[in-house]
Amino acid sequence: MHNVVQSDLKSGGLVGRVETVAVVAVSHHGRLRVPSFASNVFRIAARELRESARSRWFLLYTAAFVALGLGVSYVSAASSGGSGLSGFGRTTAGLINLVILVVPLMALSAGAGSIASDRERGMLAYMLAQPITRLELLLGKFTGLAAVLLTSICLGFGVCAAILAWKGSRTDPVALASLVGLTFLLAMSMLGTGLMISVATRKSSVAMGVAIFSWLTLVFVSDLGLMAGAVALRMRIENLFALSLVNPMQVFKMWALVSSDTSLDVLGPAGLYATDIWGAGVTWIFACVMVLWIILPLTVAASIFSRRSPI
Amino acid sequence: MRYGGIIFAAIGLTCWPQVVFGSVDISQLISAAKAGDTVLVPTGVYRGEIRIDKPLKLIGVGRPTLDGGGNGDIITITAPDVEIRGFRICGTGIDLDKENCAIRVNAARVTIVDNILDDVLFGIDLKESPDSVIRGNHIGGKVLDVARRGDGLRLWRADRTIVEDNEIHNGRDAILWYSTDVIVRNNKSHDGRYGFHLMFSNGVTIEKNDLFDNSVGVYLMYSSKLKLIGNRMLRNRGPSGYGLGLKETDDFLVQGNIFVGNCVGIYIDGSPFATPDSGRITENTISANDTGVEFLPAVKGNHLWSNSFVDNFEQIAILGRGELTGNEFDRDERGNFWSDYPGYDRDGDGVGEANYESRLLFENLTAREPSLRLFMFSPIHQAVEFIARAVPAVRPEPKFTDYYPLIEPPIEHGAELGSSTSLVMVALSAGLLSIATAVLGIVFFSPIRDAMRERRFIAVI
Numbered sequence: 169m170h171n172v173v174q175s176d177l178k179s180g181g182l183v184g185r186v187e188t189v190a191v192v193a194v195s196h197h198g199r200l201r202v203p204s205f206a207s208n209v210f211r212i213a214a215r216e217l218r219e220s221a222r223s224r225w226f227l228l229y230t231a232a233f234v235a236l237g238l239g240v241s242y243v244s245a246a247s248s249g250g251s252g253l254s255g256f257g258r259t260t261a262g263l264i265n266l267v268i269l270v271v272p273l274m275a276l277s278a279g280a281g282s283i284a285s286d287r288e289r290g291m292l293a294y295m296l297a298q299p300i301t302r303l304e305l306l307l308g309k310f311t312g313l314a315a316v317l318l319t320s321i322c323l324g325f326g327v328c329a330a331i332l333a334w335k336g337s338r339t340d341p342v343a344l345a346s347l348v349g350l351t352f353l354l355a356m357s358m359l360g361t362g363l364m365i366s367v368a369t370r371k372s373s374v375a376m377g378v379a380i381f382s383w384l385t386l387v388f389v390s391d392l393g394l395m396a397g398a399v400a401l402r403m404r405i406e407n408l409f410a411l412s413l414v415n416p417m418q419v420f421k422m423w424a425l426v427s428s429d430t431s432l433d434v435l436g437p438a439g440l441y442a443t444d445i446w447g448a449g450v451t452w453i454f455a456c457v458m459v460l461w462i463i464l465p466l467t468v469a470a471s472i473f474s475r476r477s478p479i
Numbered sequence: 480m481r482y483g484g485i486i487f488a489a490i491g492l493t494c495w496p497q498v499v500f501g502s503v504d505i506s507q508l509i510s511a512a513k514a515g516d517t518v519l520v521p522t523g524v525y526r527g528e529i530r531i532d533k534p535l536k537l538i539g540v541g542r543p544t545l546d547g548g549g550n551g552d553i554i555t556i557t558a559p560d561v562e563i564r565g566f567r568i569c570g571t572g573i574d575l576d577k578e579n580c581a582i583r584v585n586a587a588r589v590t591i592v593d594n595i596l597d598d599v600l601f602g603i604d605l606k607e608s609p610d611s612v613i614r615g616n617h618i619g620g621k622v623l624d625v626a627r628r629g630d631g632l633r634l635w636r637a638d639r640t641i642v643e644d645n646e647i648h649n650g651r652d653a654i655l656w657y658s659t660d661v662i663v664r665n666n667k668s669h670d671g672r673y674g675f676h677l678m679f680s681n682g683v684t685i686e687k688n689d690l691f692d693n694s695v696g697v698y699l700m701y702s703s704k705l706k707l708i709g710n711r712m713l714r715n716r717g718p719s720g721y722g723l724g725l726k727e728t729d730d731f732l733v734q735g736n737i738f739v740g741n742c743v744g745i746y747i748d749g750s751p752f753a754t755p756d757s758g759r760i761t762e763n764t765i766s767a768n769d770t771g772v773e774f775l776p777a778v779k780g781n782h783l784w785s786n787s788f789v790d791n792f793e794q795i796a797i798l799g800r801g802e803l804t805g806n807e808f809d810r811d812e813r814g815n816f817w818s819d820y821p822g823y824d825r826d827g828d829g830v831g832e833a834n835y836e837s838r839l840l841f842e843n844l845t846a847r848e849p850s851l852r853l854f855m856f857s858p859i860h861q862a863v864e865f866i867a868r869a870v871p872a873v874r875p876e877p878k879f880t881d882y883y884p885l886i887e888p889p890i891e892h893g894a895e896l897g898s899s900t901s902l903v904m905v906a907l908s909a910g911l912l913s914i915a916t917a918v919l920g921i922v923f924f925s926p927i928r929d930a931m932r933e934r935r936f937i938a939v940i
Contacts, residue, residue: 217921221918265858322918330908344904388859421856434769434855439853440718
C-alpha cells in the first residue's frame, strides 16, 4: 500500500532512525495520488504540535502564563472583596499587562526557535526532501505553533475565568472572551514575526537573541521612544496616535479597552481624539493593523524561505 | 381639605372602559369645579392644553393620558394648593425658546404625585412654588441631542420642596435654582446631562439617590450648607464625566456615598469658596474611577477622612501643577483607606505606620503632558514606576500625604451592587479549558497520533 522509505540520518549530533512515508502514496488502483496542499500543511502542523507540546519551552511558558493569570485574577478579585466594585478595573488592566508581557515573548521565541533549530539539526533539509513545498512547510509550522499557543492561552484564561467565577467578580464574561480572542490575534502576529526571524537566521541561538531583542523593542523601547518623542518634539496627538498604531501591543491594548466597553477617553487626549474622529470605526482600524501584522511577516518569511538553502 | 363637591365625570364613566377620545372635556370640568374640589378624570386619551387656575385636586382614575400631540405645554397651574395625580402625560412641543413643558407651575404648595411623563421637553417646571411635593413621578425626556433637550425637573425659588421617589431620564438636568432647604431623596436619574444640578441653592439635602450613566451625577454650584448622603454615582462619563462636581460651593458634607466607574469620582473646583475649611468628605467609597478625586490647583479647605479609595487608575489628581497643601487627609488621627498602600500596621490600631504618599512618576508625567496617558495599561507604565522606585533622583515630590492611612476600608460598600457567580463566566472557563484539553488530547491520545503512526509520516523515534 504505502511506499515506505527508511533511512538513517546522522546530523548535528542527532542519530536516529527516521521512518517516513513519502507523502506520495499509491492508491488501491495503483495510481499516483498527490496529497493536497491542505493535508500536507495539516501533517506538518500535527507534527509541530506534538513536538512542541512535549517540549520544555511550552511547559515553562504555559506554567508561567497560567500562574501569573491566576495571580492577577485572584489578587484583583480579592482586593475588591467580591464587593462588586471592580467592573473594568484591576482585573482587565492586569490581564492586558500580563498578556502584553508574556504572550508575545512566547510566540516570538516559539516562532524563532522552530525553523532555525530544524535547520541546525539538519531536519529542514530532510523534510524538504519530501514532496512538500516550502510554503506548505512554513504554513504547517505556523498552524501547529498557533494551535500550541491557543492551548496555553486557553489554559491561562480558563483558570482566570474559573477564579473570577469562584470569587464572584463582576468582570464581564463577554469582555474576557473577547480578550482571549484578541490575545490569540496578538500571538499569531508575533508568531509570524518569530518565523520571519527564524527563516532569516542560520543559528537558533541567533534567532532566539533577535526574537528577544524584538520583544524588548516592541514592549518597552518603542513606547519609551514614543513617550520621549511626544514630549521632546511636542508631537501632535493625531501623530502620536497614528504612530502608536504601528505597534501591535498598543493596538491590542486599545482594542481590548474598546471591547470591554471602556471608552478610549481613559487614554487621555489621544484617546479622546480617536473617539471623536473615528468613533466605533476605530475597531476596524485596529483589526486592519492586526491582520497586517499577521500577514506581512508571514509573507516576508515565505519569500525569504523560498530563496534560501535549507542547510 | 374639602370634598364638598366631587364632580365625577358621569359621561365618561358610562362609556368606561371604552372611553372615546374627547368624551370628557377636562377644561369644562375644571371650570365647573369650585376651589377645593376634587376632579376625577376617567381613563382615556385627552388632547389640548389644560389650565388650572383654582385650588383643585385633579386625579386620574385608571391612568388617563394627556397627549400634547407634540405641540406646546400640557398642564399649566397658576393657583396654589393644586394636586395632580395618576396621569400619563406625553408629547410636549420641542421649542426650547418657549420651554415647552408637561407640567408648568407658577404657584405655591402644589403636589405632583404618581404621574408618568413621556416624551417631554421640560417635565415639571416649578416657578415661585415653595412647599411643593414632587413624588413618585417617572419623567422621560425626548431622546434628542443634549443641546436640544430640556430639564426633566426644574425648581426656581421653590423653597422647602420635597423631591422624592422619582425617576428622571433622557433629560438635560434636574436643576434647582435659588431654592433653599429642599430635600431630594430616593430618586433615580440616568442618561441625562446632570443628574441633579444646584445653582445658588442653600441648605439642600440630597440623599439615597441613584445617579448613573449621566454626564455628571450631581453638580453643586455656588451653593452652601449642603448634605450629600448615601447616594450612588455610577458610570457618569464623557469629556467632563464626574460623579460629583463641586464648584464654588461652601459648607458641604459628602458622606457615605459610592462613586464607581466615573471618569472622575469627585471634581473639586474652588470649593470651599467663601467659608474656609468647610469641605467635609467622609465615609465614601471611591472605586474603579479613572480618577478618584480631582482638584483644581489652589483648592484648599477640604477634609477627607475615612474614605476608601479602591483601584482608581489615579487615586488623587491635581489638574495642572500645584500642591494640595491646604487640604487635610485625616481627622482625629484617622486617614483614608488606599488600595495601593504598601505599608503595614505594627501596633494593631488600624492605622498604617508609614505615611501614604502619592509620588508616582507616571502620574506626574501625565499631569504635565496629558497625551502620555496613551501609554496607560502598557508595561512601560509599570516600568516607569519601577525606575522611579529604583532611582530616587527621578522620583517626584509627593502630591499630598496621608499621615494616618487606614489598613482596612472603614465602611464596606458595594455589597448591594451585587457580586454573583456568573454562570456565563463558569461556562467560559469550562469552554476555554476544554479547548486546551481537546488540543492536548488530540496530540497525545487521539486517532491523529495513531493515524500518523500508521502512515508513518515523519515520525522521529
